[in-house]
Amino acid sequence: QPGMVIVGAGEAGARAAFALREKGWAGAITLIGDEVHAPYERPPLSKATLLDEAGPSPRYIVAEERFEAEAITHLAKRSVVAIDRDQRLVRLDDGNALAYDKLLLATGAAPRRLPLAGANRPGCVTLRRFEDALHLRERFRPGAEIAIIGGGFIGLELAASARQRGAAVTIIEALPRLLSRGVPADIAEVVQERHRAAGCALLCGEGIAAIEEEPDGLAVRLTSGKLVLADLVVLGVGASPSTALAEAAGLAVDNGIAVDARLRTSDEAIFAAGDCCSFPLPVYGGRRVRLESWRNAQEQGAHAASAMLGEDIAFDAVPWFWSDQYDLSLQVAGLVDEGRHTIRRDGAEGSFILCHLDEDGRLVAASGIGPGNTIARDIRLCEMLIAKRAHPDRGRLADPNTRLK
Numbered sequence: 001q002p003g004m005v006i007v008g009a010g011e012a013g014a015r016a017a018f019a020l021r022e023k024g025w026a027g028a029i030t031l032i033g034d035e036v037h038a039p040y041e042r043p044p045l046s047k048a049t050l051l052d053e054a055g056p057s058p059r060y061i062v063a064e065e066r067f068e069a070e071a072i073t074h075l076a077k078r079s080v081v082a083i084d085r086d087q088r089l090v091r092l093d094d095g096n097a098l099a100y101d102k103l104l105l106a107t108g109a110a111p112r113r114l115p116l117a118g119a120n121r122p123g124c125v126t127l128r129r130f131e132d133a134l135h136l137r138e139r140f141r142p143g144a145e146i147a148i149i150g151g152g153f154i155g156l157e158l159a160a161s162a163r164q165r166g167a168a169v170t171i172i173e174a175l176p177r178l179l180s181r182g183v184p185a186d187i188a189e190v191v192q193e194r195h196r197a198a199g200c201a202l203l204c205g206e207g208i209a210a211i212e213e214e215p216d217g218l219a220v221r222l223t224s225g226k227l228v229l230a231d232l233v234v235l236g237v238g239a240s241p242s243t244a245l246a247e248a249a250g251l252a253v254d255n256g257i258a259v260d261a262r263l264r265t266s267d268e269a270i271f272a273a274g275d276c277c278s279f280p281l282p283v284y285g286g287r288r289v290r291l292e293s294w295r296n297a298q299e300q301g302a303h304a305a306s307a308m309l310g311e312d313i314a315f316d317a318v319p320w321f322w323s324d325q326y327d328l329s330l331q332v333a334g335l336v337d338e339g340r341h342t343i344r345r346d347g348a349e350g351s352f353i354l355c356h357l358d359e360d361g362r363l364v365a366a367s368g369i370g371p372g373n374t375i376a377r378d379i380r381l382c383e384m385l386i387a388k389r390a391h392p393d394r395g396r397l398a399d400p401n402t403r404l405k
């Protein structure tokens with residue numbers, strides 16, 4: 001009896017499986033994933049998993065016993081190798097095939113590698129899975145020299161964790177500043193200063209020429225000719241959406257598996273959610289984006305479940321992302337590049353929020369940074385204003401005494 005089949009047992013896939021049951025689907029649900037673990041959270045992998053004193057274990061998205069209780073079949077250590085759209089079935093790497101009524105692709109993304117000599121050497125690693133984090137945890141120790149290539153979120157979170165574990169860290173970024181994608185310069189500057197204060201060496205505007213073998217480790221050769229010696233090189237140069245299955249099946253792909261507002265692919269029995277898909281954002285007039293963010297994967301998983309059950313509702317969310325480095329928490333709601341004007345709103349303990357307005361004065365994004373939870377509430381309120389397409393008064397927005405609520 002065909003049922004609901006989900007490929008990819010990560011954030012989006014797991015949320016979709018349980019949402020299908022919650023929304024009343026009584027038939028079979030099969031969640032297929034190529035990892036050994038039950039679905040687990042990835043955000044801790046660059047933070048708590050590396051820093052916690054106790055021996056780490058994956059932080060599961062749902063308690064393992066709930067799979068049985070909800071009659072959801074989780075096939076671990078299984079890859080889907082092909083989709084047969086005519087017969088509506090997926091083929092597995094063990095030779096079996098599984099028929100579907102509706103199929104969800106929640107295949108996520110995979111770390112990019114550098115097309116460079118030496119970038120595949122054993123001491124040159126990436127982070128996506130729990131096992132990757134365990135390996136980093138072992139290597140981040142006092143006296144170790146860690147080179148991090150890429151000053152984006154993952155690279156910087158790893159830099160913070162490596163420093164906190166006592167390793168020496170060099171961050172190498174090709175562009176003139178850190179976090180150039182999606183984060184305003186004022187906020188990136190605070191991050192940069194915090195890493196400097198923690199003792200990281202920062203090399204911005206430096207390209208990588210090659211990764212070379214040295215007698216006791218590796219050396220990153222920069223295009224400027226400089227050489228950075230390291231015991232371990234971590235590549236934090238972004239991730240590519242896992243679209244190979246969809247492409248081979250002839251589904252439309254456009255910077256990710258292309259879905260419509262209902263998260264449906266170019267085949268009406270197949271949906272996609274999370275890091276692997278690109279989708280239109282109603283809040284920005286249908287602009288097509290692909291997000292790599294925890295909350296998006298969660299919300300799209302649940303939304304895809306509704307869509308698979310036939311509900312006709314557009315996915316209409318405001319993008320939201322956070323990153324924790326040292327004692328600092330950074331958050332971005334909305335897409336910063338939609339704004340032309342920024343207004344600064346100061347908060348407690350040196351924290352601040354930037355409100356980004358478009359030329360009509362509409363609030364289109366908000367970004368902020370500060371210790372602990374100092375910005376969370378205001379960002380949340382800004383997010384609600386963004387969703388409402390609000391045009392707030394600039395003077396009042398800047399005034400920290402104005403309550404956004």
Ligand code: FAD
Binds near residue numbers: 128
């Ligand atoms: P994934 O969680 O990647 O799950 C996809 C799964 O599908 C994987 O297990 C993959 O192996 C499997 N798969 C792929 N192809 C197949 C196949 N053919 N057959 C079977 N299985 C397959 N977001 C934030 O907002 N804040 C953060 O602080 C933050 N920190 C992060 C830190 C790290 C180290 C990482 C890696 C991500 C972080 N994220 C963060 C992003 C967030 O974790 C992701 O956006 C989210 O996990 C995406 O969920 P997903 O279900 O789309 O993909």
